[in-house]
Amino acid sequence: MRLSRLFAPTLREDPAEAEAPSHRLLLRAGFIRQVAAGIYTTLPLGLRIVRRIEAIVREEMDASGAQEIRMPITLPAEPWKATGRWQLYGDLLFRLTDRHGRELLLGPTQEEVVTPLVAGELPSYRDLPVNLYQIEWKYRDEFRPRYGLLRGREFLMKDAYSFDRDVENMRGSYQLMFDAYRRVFDRCGLRYVIVEADPGQIGGGVNHEFMARAEVGEDLFVECENGDYLADTEAATPRPPEPADRSDLAPLEVLDTPGTPTIEALASLLAIPEERTLKCILFEAGGATLAVLVPGDREVNEPKLERLFFPTPVRRFEDEDFARHGFVKGYVGPQGLAGDAVVLADHSVLGGKDWVTGANEADRHVSGANAGRDFRVDRFEDLARIREGDRCPVDGGVLRIGRSIVVGHIYQLGTKYSEPLEATFIDEDGGARPYEMGCYGIGISRIVAAAAEQHHDDAGLVWPKALAPFQAVVILANHDDERARTEAERIYEELRQLGVEALLDDREVRGGVKFADSDLIGYPVQVVVGKKGVATGTADLKLRSTGERSSAPLAQVAQAALDLLGAAP
RNA sequence: CGGGGCGUAGCGCAGCCUGGUAGCGCACCUGCUUUGGGAGCAGGAGGCCGGCGGUUCGAAUCCGCCCGCCCCGACCA
Numbered sequence: 001m002r003l004s005r006l007f008a009p010t011l012r013e014d015p016a017e018a019e020a021p022s023h024r025l026l027l028r029a030g031f032i033r034q035v036a037a038g039i040y041t042t043l044p045l046g047l048r049i050v051r052r053i054e055a056i057v058r059e060e061m062d063a064s065g066a067q068e069i070r071m072p073i074t075l076p077a078e079p080w081k082a083t084g085r086w087q088l089y090g091d092l093l094f095r096l097t098d099r100h101g102r103e104l105l106l107g108p109t110q111e112e113v114v115t116p117l118v119a120g121e122l123p124s125y126r127d128l129p130v131n132l133y134q135i136e137w138k139y140r141d142e143f144r145p146r147y148g149l150l151r152g153r154e155f156l157m158k159d160a161y162s163f164d165r166d167v168e169n170m171r172g173s174y175q176l177m178f179d180a181y182r183r184v185f186d187r188c189g190l191r192y193v194i195v196e197a198d199p200g201q202i203g204g205g206v207n208h209e210f211m212a213r214a215e216v217g218e219d220l221f222v223e224c225e226n227g228d229y230l231a232d233t234e235a236a237t238p239r240p241p242e243p244a245d246r247s248d249l250a251p252l253e254v255l256d257t258p259g260t261p262t263i264e265a266l267a268s269l270l271a272i273p274e275e276r277t278l279k280c281i282l283f284e285a286g287g288a289t290l291a292v293l294v295p296g297d298r299e300v301n302e303p304k305l306e307r308l309f310f311p312t313p314v315r316r317f318e319d320e321d322f323a324r325h326g327f328v329k330g331y332v333g334p335q336g337l338a339g340d341a342v343v344l345a346d347h348s349v350l351g352g353k354d355w356v357t358g359a360n361e362a363d364r365h366v367s368g369a370n371a372g373r374d375f376r377v378d379r380f381e382d383l384a385r386i387r388e389g390d391r392c393p394v395d396g397g398v399l400r401i402g403r404s405i406v407v408g409h410i411y412q413l414g415t416k417y418s419e420p421l422e423a424t425f426i427d428e429d430g431g432a433r434p435y436e437m438g439c440y441g442i443g444i445s446r447i448v449a450a451a452a453e454q455h456h457d458d459a460g461l462v463w464p465k466a467l468a469p470f471q472a473v474v475i476l477a478n479h480d481d482e483r484a485r486t487e488a489e490r491i492y493e494e495l496r497q498l499g500v501e502a503l504l505d506d507r508e509v510r511g512g513v514k515f516a517d518s519d520l521i522g523y524p525v526q527v528v529v530g531k532k533g534v535a536t537g538t539a540d541l542k543l544r545s546t547g548e549r550s551s552a553p554l555a556q557v558a559q560a561a562l563d564l565l566g567a568a569p
Numbered sequence: 570c571g572g573g574g575c576g577u578a579g580c581g582c583a584g585c586c587u588g589g590u591a592g593c594g595c596a597c598c599u600g601c602u603u604u605g606g607g608a609g610c611a612g613g614a615g616g617c618c619g620g621c622g623g624u625u626c627g628a629a630u631c632c633g634c635c636c637g638c639c640c641c642g643a644c645c646a
Contacts, residue, residue: 013581406646477605512606530605
C-alpha cells in the first residue's frame with residue numbers, strides 16, 4: 001500500500017474532545033473518527049487493527065471447536081420480555097418500534113436469539129455440546145460513553161454461547177473458552193490479569209473477567225503484593241482484622257454533638273479519627289429494616305449487600321423512610337434498634353471497640369458503644385468496600401488496587417436463559433431438560449483501545465507486531481530524488497516478497513512530516529531511504545519500540561528489516 | 570441522572586465582559602525558494618459564529634429555550 005493513496009488523515013494537534021491516551025492517539029493517527037457520543041467510524045488503519053484482532057479471535061475460537069455464525073442486530077422484544085431483560089436492562093437498551101407498532105431493540109448481546117435457535121434445531125443430547133459465536137456490533141445506550149472506544153454505545157464484540165447437557169460438561173466448555181481467552185490476549189500482546197468477578201444482580205454462576213491493565217481503566221481490581229490473590233474490587237473479600245482487645249471497655253456515654261450529621265463533621269468536632277466512629281447505614285429489604293455497620297472511614301459495598309439478600313431487592317433509606325421509622329438521618333446508631341431490624345456488621349467492626357456512633361436523636365452521639373453490651377449484631381458479613389492496604393485473604397499481604405479495562409468476560413450461565421425461553425433438549429433418559437449454557441464475550445474494539453493504552457509514548461502509538469496495521473513502513477525521505485525513489489520502491493517490493501506487510505510512504509511532503517507520522521501511527525519497523533544514504537549505498541532502520549537505529553547496505557535492507565521485525569515485540 | 574466546562578473555517582483557538590456585521594496558527598489551493606525529524610516568502614480560497622426565539626436601529630457578543638460534545642460522580646461489560 002502506498003501512503004499517498006491511503007485514507008489516513010493524521011492530526012498535528014491533539015483533538016480537544018479526547019482525554020484518554022488511546023482516544024487522543026487513535027483520533028490523531030487517523031484510525032477513527034467520531035460520529036456521535038460513543039459512536040465511531042473506523043478508518044482504514046483502524047480497521048486493519050480490528051481485522052488482526054478478529055483473525056486471532058477466530059483462530060482461537062475455531063481451534064476450540066466453536067463455530068462462527070452471524071445473528072441479526074435488530075431483534076424482536078418478545079424473547080427479551082421472557083427473560084426479563086426487556087425490563088431489567090431499562091434505559092441501557094436501544095429500543096425502536098416498526099411501522100406496525102411492533103417493539104424491537106438493537107442487540108446488546110444475543111442470548112435471546114441463539115438460545116431459541118439451538119432449541120429449535122438441536123433437540124437431542126446427541127447434538128451436544130455446541131458452541132456458537134459471532135463477531136458483531138453491540139448496542140448499549142450507556143449512561144455515559146467515554147474514552148473513545150473504551151466505552152462506546154456501539155462496539156464490536158465477539159460473543160460465544162455454549163450449550164451442554166449437564167453442569168459438568170458445561171464446565172468443560174467453560175474451561176476450553178478460558179484457555180482460548182488466555183491465548184487470544186497473550187497473542188494480542190496485552191498485559192492482563194484474570195479475576196473471578198462479581199456475578200451481577202442475577203446472581204449465580206462462576207465467571208471470570210480478563211482485565212487489561214491501564215491507567216484510565218474504569219474497572220478496579222485488587223491484587224496482593226505477594227501475587228497470590230487477584231479479585232474484582234466488588235468481589236474481593238479481605239482478611240478480617242484481629243479482634244480488638246475487649247478486656248477494658250469504656251462506659252457508654254451520651255455526647256452533645258450539634259450539627260454533625262456526617263462522619264467528617266463528627267470526627268472534626270470531637271477531634272477523633274474517622275475510624276473511631278461507627279457508621280450505621282439503613283436499608284430496606286422486603287419490608288424489613290437492615291442496619292449495616294461499618295467503621296466510619298469505610299463505605300458499604302452495596303452490590304455485596306444486594307447479593308446477600310438476592311432475589312429480594314435492597315434499597316437505601318430515603319429521607320421519608322427515616323421519618324416513618326423514627327430515625328434521625330445523620331444520627332443513627334445501632335443501640336436500641338427494634339427487634340425486627342436486622343443488624344449486619346462488616347468483619348472490620350470486630351477490629352474496633354468503644355465506638356462513637358449515633359444516639360438516635362438529633363445532635364447527639366454516644367461514645368463507648370460496644371457490640372454485645374450496647375448493641376447486638378445479628379450477622380457479621382463481608383460488607384465494606386475494599387480499599388488499598390487491606391489484607392490479603394490468602395497470606396495477609398497488603399492489597400493494592402489496580403485499574404483495568406475489561407476486555408473479556410466469561411460466564412457459566414447454567415439455565416438462566418434456557419429455562420425462561422423453554423429451550424430444552426431430550427436427554428438420554430427421554431426427559432426434557434434445559435441446556436446448561438455458558439457465554440463468552442471479547443470486546444474487539446475495546447482491545448484496540450486497551451492495546452493503545454498499553455503501547456504508546458510521547459510520539460504516538462507503538463503497536464505490537466501482532467496488531468500493527470502494517471508491520472513496516474518504507475519512508476522515502478526525499479521524494480524528488482530519483483535514485484532514492486527507485487530504491488524505496490524496490491525495497492518496498494522486496495519486503496512484500498518476503499511476506500512483510502509493508503507500507504510505502506511516497507507522499508510528496510518533507511521527511512520530517514513522514515517521520516513524525518510514522519512514529520504517531522506506530523509501525524513496528526521503519527526503513528528510511530533518502531538521498532544521503534542512497535549516495536553511500538545504505539538505508540536506515542528504526543525499531544519503533546526502542547527507538548534504536550541502524551543502517552544496512554541497500555541490497556540487504558529488506559532482510560535487515562525482516563530481522564528487526566523478528567526482534568520487535 | 571446530578572455537578573462542571575465547551576460549541577466561532579477541516580483541526581487547535583482568540584473575539585463575547587464593555588453589541589457596530591469575524592480574526593490567529595496549522596491544514597488546503599497557486600507560484601517561487603527549500604527538502605534526513607511536522608520549512609520560508611508571496612498570493613488565494615474557505616465560516617447562515619450549534620439551533621430557534623427575544624431585546625435592539627443593529628447580536629458571535631445581551632436574555633430565554635432547545636440541541637450537541639467533553640470532564641467528574643452516581644455503579645455500568
